[in-house]
Amino acid sequence: MPTLYLLPVTMSDASPRHVLPAYNLEVASRLRHFIVENVRTARRFLKRCDPGCDIDSITFYELNNHIPADAIPSYLAPMERGEDMGVMSEAGCPAVADPGAQVVGLAQRKGYKVVPLVGPSSILLSLMASGFNGQGFAFNGYLPIETADRDKAIRNLEATSRRTGLTQIFIETPYRNDRLLERLLHILQPSTMLCIGRDITSPEGERIESRPVSVWRKNPPELGKVPVIFLIHCY
């Protein structure tokens, strides 16, 4: 029975040994077929994990949002011939917030074995470090872009956290980080806890800080364009 391995990759400027188990590199080095979000970054990642790897013997199948849904089944053709495959995202864990989930869903329908490997996830790492409720949480992806919709989404997340106790997690495209933070500090209640996780896993740049909104307001950070994840929790 062929296996579909889900292989996390590094994020930020972290080295593979910083964020990936040795076992992952063993698995990666024996696979010859990878479904990837971006071929160039996938090649670079494999070379970094194993500078001696024979990259030309590897076949890459690029899967991103531009690929039509009816082309997905062809991606698993090597598995139909009995070969193991790997799925890699651009950064972090595949199939969590990227198109990889579609091929995983297909592999599940076909009854193939699916094996996820351990790796960095800014969702999980920021949740651990926030000190917020980890017994219950929700990841909501991106908030709406339009201001009125986004403001409403922020109010809804705060209300949901107050009602359910679930920590609410969301992200933003880096160039909109500062605008989102400004709205968060404007809209959220002073006592609501806000955790800002910056450049997760970066040896130098990582900062994960939880403060009440009232404290953030006195000294709002400039986030700039690093990857940021936001968590809110009401007690």
Next chain:
Amino acid sequence: MPTLYLLPVTMSDASPRHVLPAYNLEVASRLRHFIVENVRTARRFLKRCDPGCDIDSITFYELNNHIPADAIPSYLAPMERGEDMGVMSEAGCPAVADPGAQVVGLAQRKGYKVVPLVGPSSILLSLMASGFNGQGFAFNGYLPIETADRDKAIRNLEATSRRTGLTQIFIETPYRNDRLLERLLHILQPSTMLCIGRDITSPEGERIESRPVSVWRKNPPELGKVPVIFLIHCY
């Protein structure tokens, strides 16, 4: 500035090199103060990571649900003296579904640096392998024990997944796995997707399988007493 490291530990029968980056073992080997859920398993884990480690030079502070909340501040006393500390759970990632979140919250209030390290999480690994929506998901912890309450909670999770599109994740105490599965297959709609993740990270025992409820009903598995995580998703 002292740092509080959040150190994941192995789950199931996986070896450290299978699920933990080499960097974690370096960090673990230089810490002398650990807040742990269970001292015995923490000692055994550190010995397994580094058979040569001087376990007697390490101080353990046991933190579990029996510890009164007002005792928590004393746990960070070594950090007040400028020393780094580590937090370890019994299994998997600390501070996600265990009392470690309380000391993390305190370290955040005191302005200490909090650094989460990468490790295995059955929530994240099962989500990756499910093929379900990873752009939005909620972890709900344990369902209620009493049958009527639990049945209602199952209906609510299914309705929430249908309304919001968020994958709904939950766990059960192992000896109640089979009873919960029986209720799930009874209550959920035939077309609802159910992923059952068994013994995550176990080299031999791991199985993560997504099927429509109608398919599971024809051939319900016997889960027994291994750790299981459940995910539901409605299209």
